[in-house]
Amino acid sequence: xxxxxxxxxxWKNAVVYCLDIETFxxxxxxxxxxIRGLSQRIDHLAELGVTCLWLMPFYPTPxxxxxxxxxxFYGVDPRLGTHGDLVELITLAKDRGIRVIADLVVNHTSNQxxxxxSARSSRESPxxxxxxxxxxxxxxxxxxVVFPDQEDSIWQYDEEAGQYYxxxxxxxxxxxxxxxxxxxxxxxxxxxxxxxxxxSGFRVDAVxxxxxxxxxxxxxxxxxxxxxxxxxxxxxxxxxxxxVLLGEVNxxxxxxxxxxxxxxxxxxxxxxxxxGMQKLYLSLARSDPAALVKSLRERPDPPEEAQxxxxxxxxxxxTLDKLTExxxxxxxxxxxxxxxxxxxxxxxxxxxxxxxxxxxARLKMVYSLLFSLPGTPVLFYGEEIGMGENLAAEGRNxxxxxxxxxxxxxxxxxxxxxxxxxxxxxxxxxxxxxxNVAAQRHDxxxxxxxxxxxxLRYRETPELSWGTCTILEHESPSVLAHRTDYEGGSVIALxxxxxxxxxxxxxxxxxxxxxxxxxxxxxxxxxxxxxGTLRHEVGPxxxxxxxxxxxxDRYIL
Numbered sequence: 001x002x003x004x005x006x007x008x009x010x011w012k013n014a015v016v017y018c019l020d021i022e023t024f025x026x027x028x029x030x031x032x033x034x035i036r037g038l039s040q041r042i043d044h045l046a047e048l049g050v051t052c053l054w055l056m057p058f059y060p061t062p063x064x065x066x067x068x069x070x071x072x073f074y075g076v077d078p079r080l081g082t083h084g085d086l087v088e089l090i091t092l093a094k095d096r097g098i099r100v101i102a103d104l105v106v107n108h109t110s111n112q113x114x115x116x117x118s119a120r121s122s123r124e125s126p127x128x129x130x131x132x133x134x135x136x137x138x139x140x141x142x143x144x145v146v147f148p149d150q151e152d153s154i155w156q157y158d159e160e161a162g163q164y165y166x167x168x169x170x171x172x173x174x175x176x177x178x179x180x181x182x183x184x185x186x187x188x189x190x191x192x193x194x195x196x197x198x199x200s201g202f203r204v205d206a207v208x209x210x211x212x213x214x215x216x217x218x219x220x221x222x223x224x225x226x227x228x229x230x231x232x233x234x235x236x237x238x239x240x241x242x243x244v245l246l247g248e249v250n251x252x253x254x255x256x257x258x259x260x261x262x263x264x265x266x267x268x269x270x271x272x273x274x275x276g277m278q279k280l281y282l283s284l285a286r287s288d289p290a291a292l293v294k295s296l297r298e299r300p301d302p303p304e305e306a307q308x309x310x311x312x313x314x315x316x317x318x319t320l321d322k323l324t325e326x327x328x329x330x331x332x333x334x335x336x337x338x339x340x341x342x343x344x345x346x347x348x349x350x351x352x353x354x355x356x357x358x359x360x361a362r363l364k365m366v367y368s369l370l371f372s373l374p375g376t377p378v379l380f381y382g383e384e385i386g387m388g389e390n391l392a393a394e395g396r397n398x399x400x401x402x403x404x405x406x407x408x409x410x411x412x413x414x415x416x417x418x419x420x421x422x423x424x425x426x427x428x429x430x431x432x433x434x435x436n437v438a439a440q441r442h443d444x445x446x447x448x449x450x451x452x453x454x455x456l457r458y459r460e461t462p463e464l465s466w467g468t469c470t471i472l473e474h475e476s477p478s479v480l481a482h483r484t485d486y487e488g489g490s491v492i493a494l495x496x497x498x499x500x501x502x503x504x505x506x507x508x509x510x511x512x513x514x515x516x517x518x519x520x521x522x523x524x525x526x527x528x529x530x531x532g533t534l535r536h537e538v539g540p541x542x543x544x545x546x547x548x549x550x551x552x553d554r555y556i557l
Contacts (some may be wrong), residue, residue, distance in 0.1 A: 006462060009305050010051070010099070011244050011270055011376060013465035015455050017050040018203075018315060019381035020066070021058050021080050022422045023402045026414035032422040033402070033413070035081030039089045041405075044437065046096040048384055048448075049455030053093055054203050054246070055102045056315060058086070062112050062172075066400065068103075068205070069110035069173050073190045083197070090198040099200035101244065106187045107210040108173040116174050120161040132166035132177045144168070148344055149395075168209050178210060184228065188235055201236070201244035204268070207259060208249060226258065229267040244269040246309060250319065257300045265303025272309045273299065273375060278322050280312070284356070284366070285334035287498045289480035291327075293471055296373070296482070307465070310375035312366060313383060317347035317396055340391055349398040353386040353430060360386075361541040364450050365495055368521070368543040371454040372493040374469045374484065379451075385440050386447045388430030393423060401425055404432040411436060457520045457545060463489045474504040479538055481506060490548040492517065496538040506534045508548060517546035518557045 006013055025037030035058070045053060057067035060075040067077070076083050090100050109116055119127040134155065141153035146169050155164040156171040166175045176183050191202065204210070211225035236243050247268035249256045253275055261267035279295040302308055320328045328346070335341075335355035336348040343349045356362045363386060370377050381403055389398040401423050406412030411425050411432030418425070425432060440446035458464055467486030474481055478498035484491050490510075496502050508515070508528050515528040517536075521544060528534045528548075538544065549555060 006466070008242065010242065011246075012305070012307050013459065013462060014052045014099075014376050015048075015050050015458070016052045016054055016101075016246075016309065016376060016378040017045055017048070017381065018054040018056065018378060019403075020056040020315065020400055022067075023400055023413070024381060025403065025405070026416065029415045030079075031414050031416035031420035032079055034079075035076075035085040035089050039085070039092050042089070042092050042096060042098070045093075045098060048452055049459065050098055050379075051459075052099045052101060052200070054378070055100065057103045057105055059105075062110055064110075064172050065170060066397065068105050069108075069112075069170070070105055071110045071113045073106070073186075074193055087197055094198070100198070101201040101203055101246065102194060102199055103205055104191070104202035104245075105205040106176060106190065107206050108167065108169060108175045111172045111174055120158050120165075123161075129180050130176060130183050131174050133161065133163040134166075135163055137164050169206075175209075178228065184231075188232070191232070191236060192239055195236070195239045195243060200240070200242065201246065201269070203246045203248065205248055207247045207268070208251060226261070226267060229259065230261065233261070233267055233269075246270040246272070248272060250274040250321070252322070253299055257302075260303050260306045263303055265306045268306070270307045270309045270376060271302075272311065272314075272378070274319065275299070275322055276308075276373075276375075277311055278320055280366075280369075281318070281320070281331050281335065282323060282327050283497060284362075285331050288477060289495070289497050290477070293480060296469070297471060308375040309378050310370060310373055311378040311380070312370055313352055313380045313399070314378070315380060315396070315400060317343040317349050319347040321346045343395060349389065349391070349396060351387060351389045351399050352383070353435075354388045358386070358388075358429060359541070360447065361539075363447060365497075365541045365543045367447075367451055367454060368493075368545070369480070369495050371458040372464055372491075372495075372543075372545055373482070374465065374467070376465065377458070384448050384451045385435055385437055386430070387435060388426045388428070390424050390426050392427075397423055404436045406436050406438045407433045412438070453521065461491055461520065461545070461547070462486060463491045467491075472506055474506055476502040476504045476538075478502050479504050491520070492534075492546040492548065493544070494536060494538050494546070495543045496541055499540045501537060501539050501542070503535065503537045506536070508532050508534050514551040516549050518549055518555075520545040520547055520557065523557065 021038055022033045024033040025041045026033050027037040058076055058080050059070045060072040060077045061067045061069050076086055093100050115127045115130055118125045119131050137155045141155045145151050154168055156167055157164050167173050168175055245268045247259055249259045249271045256271050259268045259271055276295045279291045283289045283292040320331055336350055341350055390401050391398050402413035402425050404411035440448035463484045463486040467484035470483045472481040472483055478496055479502050480495045482493055513530055516525050518525045
């Protein structure tokens with residue numbers, strides 16, 4: 001296909017990189033990363049091949065939920081920098097071909113937000129109806145608690161207000177009432193403000209919670225939730241035709257599909273594939289790709305210009321909530337057998353390298369899979385070097401440790417005393433002394449250079465993100481083989497989930513005499529038999545991307 005056709009829908013083959021500014025790079029020695037620090041390290045992302053930078057919340061906050069408790073949707077936390085610093089960062093990123101998106105967290109506010117402080121002060125406050133209040137605690141408040149280790153109800157009594165307010169998350173995060181048209185109008189203004197400053201879209205936090213507001217309990221005027229999502233998308237498109245909404249929707253496939261806007265594709269631009277991620281870990285635990293293959297076959301195609309967001313790890317607990325109880329226990333046993341490795345009874349607070357025993361071959365296979373499966377790959381900062389977790393940190397913060405730049409004090413993240421850091425560094429086998437950017441940049445066999453290669457080849461191979469994916473049948477149960485086809489181009493990817501080598505025999509349809517396959521990751525070439533079959537060996541936890549090359553094809557391989 002012509003690469004020019006991809007520009008208007010850049011998200012279809014983007015490389016998204018998520019980071020928390022306060023744990024990325026500290027320039028003023030206060031122990032907390034800052035926007036100027038991220039600007040100084042923007043070339044690391046450019047060299048890696050990132051095309052979209054996703055910023056976790058940078059707004060003013062009491063910081064009781066890692067920035068997701070917001071006191072000003074239009075502000076920049078002064079501990080991180082200023083609006084001017086942010087605009088400079090966006091400018092630097094765009095100069096390097098990197099778009100910037102940010103978290104849109106409008107399901108709730110901090111209880112310190114001026115809106116809530118006004119709302120609780122008087123029933124006559126203009127902000128009273130911006131939140132969800134009840135005179136009596138509704139029954140069933142213990143159902144649907146998101147953080148069962150911290151909360152026992154989704155309703156909290158406020159002495160000053162004299163009523164109960166709704167909080168689907170922590171009690172210090174009262175829910176906004178999306179049924180209120182003034183709230184919906186304010187969210188539009190927030191989106192417009194940040195688009196004007198140069199953002200290219202938003203990662204929308206907790207979308208089902210945002211739309212399923214408890215205001216629907218008694219508000220007859222509540223519009224259809226998906227109509228509201230269409231309104232948001234329409235406004236976004238009017239203001240910035242190439243801006244995106246990347247949605248956090250952890251629901252079964254048939255329900256998630258609706259959040260794209262079904263065939264119209266007029267709601268979320270992208271949705272994370274939580275089901276595929278969970279099935280990946282089940283397959284890794286079993287050394288058998290069957291569970292992942294099943295999810296790939298069940299996953300509906302997105303609308304033509306929409307896309308699934310694929311990922312190995314994100315900033316939250318590694319949720320396993322869509323697995324059966326038996327499947328979840330399998331993954332726990334394989335990758336998080338200790339209680340302090342688990343969270344909320346549904347997920348793991350670990351990163352991939354320690355879960356896999358830092359097995360580099362296995363790690364490289366997993367990331368090869370991420371970049372070759374259909375969807376847009378999303379990386380969490382530090383994945384490119386194989387960072388681990390610090391289980392001494394509380395809850396989800398175990399995986400939100402400072403970025404490891406060098407083997408020096410604090411991993412080169414900050415010059416502050418270690419006890420002044422925003423988060424503790426990783427210790428042990430995966431500490432900065434062992435795992436850091438500086439060392440891996442100059443090691444041709446490092447995970448960093450492997451992921452750079454994967455990104456380069458992924459960007460050069462539009463079939464992977466634009467093509468039709470077909471699971472290929474063969475005789476080896478440990479190997480996932482899939483083929484993607486688009487406008488005459490075909491790429492076959494093989495991934496061995498087992499610790500033993502495996503051979504596969506594949507029927508390469510549409511080929512003839514003189515056809516060969518070239519591994520895009522190694523350059524090695526193998527002839528396809530005159531009968532259209534290909535025999536290929538895959539090493540222990542091995543992987544390859546095989547471009548099908550017919551006589552007369554003009555590819556730079």
